[in-house]
Each structure stands twice: as structure tokens, then as C-alpha cells.
Amino acid sequence: MILPDIGEEGQRRLKAARVCIVGLGGLGSISSMGLAAAGIGYLRVVDCDRVELGNLNRQFLHGTDDVGRFKSDSARDRLLALNPEIRIDGWNVKVAQENAQDVVGDCSLIVDGTDNLATRKVLNRMAVQKGIPFVYGGVEGFEGMVTTIVPGQSPCLECLFPGEDRTVDREIGVPGPMPGVVASLQALEAIKYLTGIGPALSGRLLLIRALDMSIHEMQVDRNPRCTVCGSMERNRG
Amino acid sequence: MKEETILITVEGFPERVVEGTTIAQLVERYGIEDHHLIVEKNGRFVYPQDYGTTRVEAGDDIEMVHPDFGG
Numbered sequence: 001m002i003l004p005d006i007g008e009e010g011q012r013r014l015k016a017a018r019v020c021i022v023g024l025g026g027l028g029s030i031s032s033m034g035l036a037a038a039g040i041g042y043l044r045v046v047d048c049d050r051v052e053l054g055n056l057n058r059q060f061l062h063g064t065d066d067v068g069r070f071k072s073d074s075a076r077d078r079l080l081a082l083n084p085e086i087r088i089d090g091w092n093v094k095v096a097q098e099n100a101q102d103v104v105g106d107c108s109l110i111v112d113g114t115d116n117l118a119t120r121k122v123l124n125r126m127a128v129q130k131g132i133p134f135v136y137g138g139v140e141g142f143e144g145m146v147t148t149i150v151p152g153q154s155p156c157l158e159c160l161f162p163g164e165d166r167t168v169d170r171e172i173g174v175p176g177p178m179p180g181v182v183a184s185l186q187a188l189e190a191i192k193y194l195t196g197i198g199p200a201l202s203g204r205l206l207l208i209r210a211l212d213m214s215i216h217e218m219q220v221d222r223n224p225r226c227t228v229c230g231s232m233e234r235n236r237g
Numbered sequence: 238m239k240e241e242t243i244l245i246t247v248e249g250f251p252e253r254v255v256e257g258t259t260i261a262q263l264v265e266r267y268g269i270e271d272h273h274l275i276v277e278k279n280g281r282f283v284y285p286q287d288y289g290t291t292r293v294e295a296g297d298d299i300e301m302v303h304p305d306f307g308g
Contacts, residue, residue, distance in 0.1 A: 138305035
């Protein structure tokens with residue numbers, strides 16, 4: 001890598017990293033390509049859905065020939081074509097509390113590509129429990145948000161969205177490039193964390209509004225009463 | 238007795254509210270029912286548990302953001 005901030009040592013760190021990307025839709029498509037091309041040594045790409053024609057306006061990881069295939073298979077093929085020098089596993093599983101440890105427990109970083117709060121909360125809990133950084137990203141319409149959760153240092157997702165998941169199940173439309181904006185920022189955060197530059201969005205929620213092309217940030221403090229990171233910390237000591 | 242009002246900014250627009258108004262009352266006033274709404278006061282996230290006890294003050298800048306959970 002010719003980037004002085006990364007250099008050979010940074011590239012070695014990327015090669016030694018194990019990253020799990022959960023969700024291979026609009027977000028996961030772009031973050032996985034960015035991380036595969038950056039030379040992450042081991043990528044685990046996880047999704048239980050099949051590719052549908054309606055996905056293709058934003059899920060650039062998959063093509064028309066992939067319609068009907070499992071996204072985890074399609075993603076693996078595409079990412080290996082992009083970088084055959086890295087190891088990639090495609091896992092066709094639905095992430096839940098029961099299997100979360102198997103899916104992400106041995107990884108050095110988790111990248112969020114999911115499309116619902118419930119799965120994010122499962123990942124957040126596992127990330128905090130295992131001390132694995134978790135890069136959250138979400139999109140809706142022309143808006144998106146990103147933050148990096150560094151267990152023990154930053155607020156966790158439960159600090160931001162406490163209590164039971166009460167989101168209403170609905171189809172959320174997004175213009176094709178929108179998830180790419182958010183997912184590119186997630187991939188950058190991952191690369192910075194793994195190379196030791198450090199994530200910039202720990203304790204900051206970045207809000208992107210594409211309609212007026214504005215980027216805004218919000219300071220978020222850890223919630224001492226958080227039922228996930230607060231209670232785990234209390235239990236530790 | 239006339240209630241004292243203060244001037245704050247909500248979503249970029251000036252707004253007069255009764256002195257002592259809480260974030261919870263402000264959210265109710267705007268009729269927002271999003272359980273996972275994000276409220277920002279002067280650039281800082283307000284914990285939802287504190288909506289009922291956090292009062293706005295003159296000059297406060299309040300943003301209410303709907304979270305993005307799509308992917």
C-alpha cells in the first residue's frame with residue numbers, strides 16, 4: 001500500500017484480520033467489495049436470502065445471472081473474482097441470539113449490513129460481550145447513518161436504541177447509490193480500526209442527508225444505565 | 238397568569254415553547270410516535286430515559302431524527 005497512513009505494516013494487519021459482514025444487501029454489497037479489495041485476509045459474508053431482481057438497483061455485489069441464488073454464494077464468487085488472494089466464506093444462515101457466537105465470535109471486527117434493528121441488537125450484544133468492534137450503518141430513503149461501536153470505549157447500539165425492538169415491518173426504498181455512501185464509510189471505519197489509525201466515529205453518530213447533501217454529526221455518550229454495555233461492565237467488576 | 242415562553246430552534250425553525258418544557262412534551266407536541274426516535278440537544282444525543290426530565294432552555298437547538306434501519 002502506498003498510502004503512508006497504512007504502509008506495509010497496515011497492509012499486514014489487514015491481511016491478518018478476520019471480518020464478518022452480516023447482510024449482503026445494499027450495505028453489505030459495497031462494504032464487502034471495499035474490504036475484499038483492501039486485502040482483508042479473511043472475510044465471512046453472511047445472509048440467508050436469495051438474490052431477487054428487485055435487489056439489483058442497489059445490491060451491486062449480485063448480477064442478473066445470480067437471481068435465485070443464495071446471496072452468500074453469489075457474494076463469495078464475486079468477491080473471490082475481485083481478490084483471489086484472500087479467504088472468503090459465504091454463510092447461508094439467519095443470525096439470531098442462538099447462533100450469534102458461532103457467526104461472529106471468532107472475528108476481529110463486525111460490519112453491519114442488516115436491514116432490521118432486531119438482528120443489529122443481537123450483533124451488538126455479541127460484540128459487547130466479546131469485545132469485538134461493530135460498525136453500524138443504516139439507510140432509509142435519502143438518509144443514512146453510521147457509527148462505530150468500540151466495546152469498553154464507545155456507546156453501544158443499545159445506548160442509542162434502548163428497549164425492545166418496536167420497529168414496524170415495512171419495505172424501505174432507497175435510491176441505488178445511497179447504501180453505497182453509508183457502506184463506503186463503514187468500510188473506511190473498518191480499515192482504519194484494523195490498521196491502527198483508529199475509528200473516527202466512536203461516540204459520534206454521523207447523519208447523511210442526500211436530499212440536501214449535508215453531513216451532520218451528533219455526540220453520543222455512553223449510557224451508564226445501558227442494559228447491554230452498562231450491565232456487562234458492572235458484571236465485570 | 239400568563240406562562241413565560243422561551244425561544245428555541247426545532248429542526249432548524251424557531252419555535253416558542255413554555256418555559257420548563259421537557260423533551261417528552263416536545264416530542265408529544267410534534268406528534269412523533271417513533272419508538273426509536275433520536276433526539277439531539279445542542280449537538281448531543283439525549284437518552285430516551287431522560288426525555289421526561291430534560292428541559293429545554295432558551296436558545297437550545299433541538300433535532301429529532303428518525304433512525305435508519307434499512308440496509
